[in-house]
Amino acid sequence: MSNPASRQDAAAPHVAASFKTGILAEMPHLRAFAASLCGSMTLADDLVQETLLKAWAHAGSFMAGTNLRAWLFTILRNSYYTHHRRYGREIADTDGLHAAQVAVAANQEFHMDLLDFRQALLGLPVEQREAVIMVGAMGLSHEEAAVICDVAAGTIKSRVSRGRARLAGLLGLASGDLPDMSAPSTPPSSLPLVR
Amino acid sequence: MSNRNAGAPTDHGLNHHDPHADTHGRIQDTIGRALQAHYQALVLEPIPDRLIDLLAKLEAGALSDE
Incomplete structure (x- = not known):
């Protein structure tokens, strides 16, 4: 009330x-x-x-x-x-968003660093990016995210699913095809994130 | 949200497993962890003074609407 x-x-x-x-x-x-x-x-x-x-x-x-x-x-x-x-x-x-070479995956098979991940995230269409962040990172329910985005919960569900699949593709992770993700790409920076 | 075991229910044994489903699950777990690491690092960033100052001014009524 x-x-x-x-x-x-x-x-x-x-x-x-x-x-x-x-x-x-x-x-x-x-x-x-x-x-x-x-x-x-x-x-x-x-x-x-x-x-x-x-x-x-x-x-x-x-x-x-x-x-x-x-x-x-x-x-x-x-x-x-x-x-x-x-x-x-x-x-x-x-x-x-620049990140030091911080490994974000506690998984020896799929090593990746935060910078690579953020670049992949920015490669998503923004509708998928926001859905993936709200549900996958913030832990909002599909219904909560749907209210914020003014769409149906099913739409959020579908965007999350497509976004995550696309992230896997952008990161070079694909079922049955496991590339070596362990090669360092950038020298370590003193700051984890700079403006 | 887990995409593992998307198909029919399986038994509890480790003998029966679909390597593709396992790999897909591990990839999605990895992405889930990366998403949270990305977000947590941003949440922990110190809030700049300009935003704290703005909030204080708004509270004090020093700024008009818009």
Whole structure:
């Protein structure tokens, strides 16, 4: 049940403290999701900044007690699709997420490093990329991801499935054909991630 | 979400196994781990001051809407 009083609070100049606390708690996830979408931490922070401004401007439309994460992710995602999609694709190669040669797979058979994986991730169509991140990395249900993307849960399921298959292809992993993935590609960097 | 055992239920024995299904499962496990490693590394990145400052200004009412 919605509480009219909480709506009033949110619409007032001084937004409820719990709203700010909630946004602060979601900030690392908003940045991680944004960076996964656009491939750049700098652009991700621009997107998060825009999301914060919009969230505050529309605080009155957030119903206290409902899913703040889904609400914020929807705003962020809409901002990305409105302004940043083309730009993000253009700069993905030069201002990308650089990673040290960190092995991400605790599996001797399929060694890969984070940089290779991130490049493959950016090679996915963005609809598949966001679905794979939300379900495979954040652990959202298909239904939760469907609300954020405004599509049916079955659509998310299909995007995750196709995205994961495509990732395997981009990484050179294919059933029955096991390439040597252990060759180091880049010298180690002092920072695991630079802007 | 696991894509292993996508076909009919199998017995519990290790004698019966489909190498292609096993390989597919291990590939998908690897991708799952890589996805989580990618995401966790980003979540642990320190939040820049400009975003913390913005939130403080919004809370103080120092910025108008838009």
